[in-house]
Amino acid sequence: MIKKLLLIGLVFSMWTSATAQQQDLKLWYEQPATIWTDALPVGNGRLGGMVFGRPQEELIHLNEETLWSGGPANLNPNPQAPDYLPQIREALFKEDYKTAAELCRKLQGLYTQSYMPLGDLIIKHNFTSEPTAYYRDLDIATATALTRFTVNGTEYTREILASAPDQIMVIRLRSSKKGQLTFSASTKSQLRFKNVAAGKQELVMHGEAPSHVEPSYVNSPNPVVYDAADKCKGMRYELRLKAKHKDGKVSVNEAGLHVNGATEVVLYISMATSFNGFDTCPDKDGKDESALAQAYLNKAFAKSFDAIKKAHIADYQQFFNRVTFSLNHNPAVNKPTLERLMRYTDGADDPALESLYFQYGRYLLISSSREGGIPANLQGIWNPHLRAPWSSNFTTNINAQMNYWPAEMANxxxxxxxxxxxxxxxxxxxxxxxxxxxxxNGWAVHHNSDIWATSxxxxxxxxxxxxxxxxxxxxxxxxxxxxxxxxxxxxxxxxxxxxxxxxxxxxxxxxxxxxxxxxxxxxxxxxxxxxxxxxxxxxxxxxxxxxxxxxxxxxxxxxxxxxxxxxxxxxxxxxxxxxxxxxxxxxxxxxxxxxxxxxxxxxxxxxxxxxxxxxxxxxxxxxxxxxxxxxxxxxxxxxxxxxxxxDEGTGWSIAWKINFWARLHDGNHAYKLIRNLLHLTGLEGTEYAKGGGSYSNLFCAHPPFQIDGNFGGIAGMGEMMLQSHAGFLHLLPAMPDTWKDGKITGLRARGGVEVDMEWKDNKLLWVSFKSTAGTTTTTKVRYGDKTIDLQLKPGQVKKLKGNLEG
The missing domain is CATH 1.50.10.10 (Glycosyltransferase)
Incomplete structure (x- = not known):
């Protein structure tokens, strides 16, 4: 086992590891990301970034939730379609299934459009020696990412967050010794783009998305089309990058933003598109993306990093802190997340990793789906591909719905x-x-949709x-x-x-x-x-x-x-x-x-x-x-x-099966599938290279990455602890033997009830019910073979013992 871990460590890095205390709500690593699924996600619902944490040449993949190819859907692309429905039904009732399937092709319309990557931010240093004491993390308690390392006796840190209150992404770079920050920050995109200098400290990248992108599974000689004559011209986008510094010098040209001899620099990253609604052409009738990006930047730039961070954490924690969760007292494991995943995949117990996974799913939902915005797609908001898997769209025969299974239950x-x-x-x-x-009559939706509400x-x-x-x-x-x-x-x-x-x-x-x-x-x-x-x-x-x-x-x-x-x-x-x-x-x-x-x-x-x-x-x-x-x-x-x-399957399929087994009240089988879902995959050149499960950053592997597995998985964990679909509140209906002790607060149930509970030795110790509805709630509560009636007035809290008595 030790030799295997040393081998994996060599595959990933040559950096000396830092001593770091693992905390319950952190993903942390002793090496930078080598591939996208090692990087750590930050997001504010609209803006997304994947942080690689590379010392010499940092890479951050950037996304903006409204940046899609195409324009409003063609609502009648196949005028002859209704002629074929009677023929299909006639073939079916004759049990001629082959003919029926062939005729169904006559009922088809057009493919959806694709979610686009906005671009990359590259922060390049010119270090003359290898970094030591390397560390990076994602703190899901504060929704911030940190990278830290030492070069020639100077400690360097990068802290990044995506703020919802200020609609900005910010990066604070520091050196422990005065004047040691010298770097360039540049931007590029897989889309049409152009970089220009704006003033002395600001770089602007503006560009255009394609008017059409074929799905990744379609073989086409020309899959990415700009300026299609029969389509709305693609939407525009803009990224603005500006530096605030206390010392040193900053200059900018088309090649990037250049910092020399600084001690602390804050980079403000603003992004916007011309998207103006699902039924509006984003080109001729689009919003002014430049004015939007400039307004976001100007407002945020007037604030310090600390002020932005404080507002960001307060905003984020009003959602995240509603639920707490511990299993077997969340025993501390002072090992990096990657090593924990390896050990877990090899059979080790790690209840704190399981509770971390649950909270990580909540973090991802908060970070990729905010009010007034676009829903989380197949990849949430994090997509690096010009032709994303399955167009990174809303797949409505399971995946889009699965993204939102935990939303209500997980508060x-x-x-x-x-x-x-x-x-x-x-x-x-x-x-x-x-x-x-x-x-x-009515309305119909089929297998896929997109930002244009294709149906x-x-x-x-x-x-x-x-x-x-x-x-x-x-x-x-x-x-x-x-x-x-x-x-x-x-x-x-x-x-x-x-x-x-x-x-x-x-x-x-x-x-x-x-x-x-x-x-x-x-x-x-x-x-x-x-x-x-x-x-x-x-x-x-x-x-x-x-x-x-x-x-x-x-x-x-x-x-x-x-x-x-x-x-x-x-x-x-x-x-x-x-x-x-x-x-x-x-x-x-x-x-x-x-x-x-x-x-x-x-x-x-x-x-x-x-x-x-x-x-x-x-x-x-x-x-x-x-x-x-x-x-x-x-x-x-x-x-x-x-x-x-x-019990095998793709990541999202395993997640769905967790929910099935929970609904069958079989906690041990549901738990077996949780372990399958947290099976480490994606490490090239190792025994952890293939299969569904989880990547090193805990993203769910179809493979490739699909976020619905994360969301479906935590929905299943919730179903194991609380169910309310069958006409009553069912406490601990599918608890596995291994979750011997636990405590969860803030779970929500149908009927407008919030539930806290604790169990020990697989038995309920106490449960608390709080009414969140505006009217009196009357329901039944079941634990084991016992059922009681529960009535709660608006805002009322009732706490009962494990035997459901007051």
Missing amino acids: LSEMHRPFLELIGQTAKTGRATAKNFYNA NPVGNLGDGDPMWANWSLGSPWLSQHLWEHYSFTGDKAFLKNTAYPLMKEAALFCLDWLVEDKNGYLVTAPSSSPENMFITETGQKGIISVATTMDMSIIWDLFTNLMEASEVLGTDEDFRNMIAEKRDKLYPLQIGKKGNLQEWFKDWEDEDPQHRHVSHLFGLHPGRQISPIHTPEFAQAARKTLERRG
Whole structure:
């Protein structure tokens, strides 16, 4: 083991390690990042940076959340599409699945656009000897990153943060000896760009995003297009870099900003784009990105680094500090994060690493999704690629939703709101999609969306594989988030004015999408189970059928939520009754001959039995149709399905399975998958090189990096400690044996309840409930086999013993 660790250390660095005390809420390392997934993320929701911590030539990848290719979506790219829906349904009811799949290509529209990298900041020194005493960290308690090292007896530090109050990124560089800071700071981009000097201390990079970028999985001779004649010209962007110094000299030219002989320098980095809304051309009708970037810079530059940092920490901690979490008393481990991950992957226990991972996920959500902004995409806000994996878009058949599973439970409801805003925007384009593609009412969203709220079936008019491109039930799944936001917050105004109208329109689409089969059941046709393939009883492989379990479960979920919303609001009784009748006619859940929950309309075999998607368990999670308490037979079938699927998979798939096993109240199996999710991967030239799991910076590996695995993983950890979807608050429903002692404060439950609790020797010691709703909350609480009634007045706190007695 020692030899292996020494070998890894040689792979990563030649620097002498510093003695550093590990703290519960820090990721820290004894070597700089060599690849992007070693770098440490900072963000304020809008601005993102990946900090490599390189002494000689620091590299910081920069992103701005609105910098995407393209412009407003074409709402009717395939006018002939509605002609094919009747033909597809005719083929399906004849069980001609091959013809149906081929015809589905006729229903496809255009691909989404891609999230763009803004550029790189390079800080270059001319050190004459190797650094020693190297250390870097990310403190998620304060949302700051630090790099520290010594050269020729001088200690150098770099501290970086992305401030939400000041909408600026700042870097403070210091030397322990006077006048030892001599460096140049330059910027570049993979996009069109130009650097110019502005005054004596400011560098400006301005440029333009492409008007179109093909997805990374599409082979194209010209995948990145500027100035496309048939499209809106790409959006503009600007970066402004300015230095504030106490001594030394600063000069600037097109090559960069140059510092000579300083002791302390603060770099202010401002970024903005011309994005002006999902339905507005960012070129001819875009915002003035230069004026925006200049205004952010001018306001922040008038403040000291310490003042910006103080406001930044106060703003960040108002969200982060709502939840505390310790496992087995978070025993201190005085080892760098990389070494801890190695040991953990090799089987060592590290409960403090698990609680750190939970809080790191909350850090990432706060840092990539702020009110008034754009939701976290497949990579959050951190993307270095010109053609990002899967366009770094909003993949709405699981991944975009997974990003927000922990938002309400982990007490970050405000971070949910950008996603709720996007849902409203996709409803606007989705109305056109429903009408133009299917002659249907309501709104429809398919497999992918983007900053332009694209909602059509993707595939470039027939190039996409129908197993994913034609999946059509994005609007009812997205609508679940509208209901969940109300369920956790009790915000009736939101339910009445925003959630209910959008949910109802999604139901109108579903009502038009459903057709009656020969047995009188309502089914979806065409229907897929993303992104899997079936084998019929005759050996025919297929991807499109009718009434997949996922489809029927999503619609059941929407109809159920809509009925409850109608009752809460005391409105729309006739519509509620009609929806109830339709729900009763939905094709029901089926248990197959192997005891598993059927994925398809018939009890067919899977082409890939260990497929990463387990879409047919939607009713178990994130839905509430299946429960060990209310529907034990279907819960057992879900368990059988998971056993057949196996515990392997991509990072986000493992994360989803943690939630499934938690909902089945099997904490030990859920914990096994947590260990799989924290399996170290991505270290080239080592035994930790491949597979799903976690990179050295704790980003989740699909591979490649997808942030939904981080968010889905911590949602699953929350589900292990508290569940509230089944009509009651369930305390510690899926606790693993290894989490013997623990304490968590600030978890949120449906009904507007905040929960603190502590357990010892796997038994609940005490629990505290606080009402966060504006009205009296009445619910049931369950722990083990005991259930009690709980009533809380607005703002009231009740603390009970572990036996649920006062």
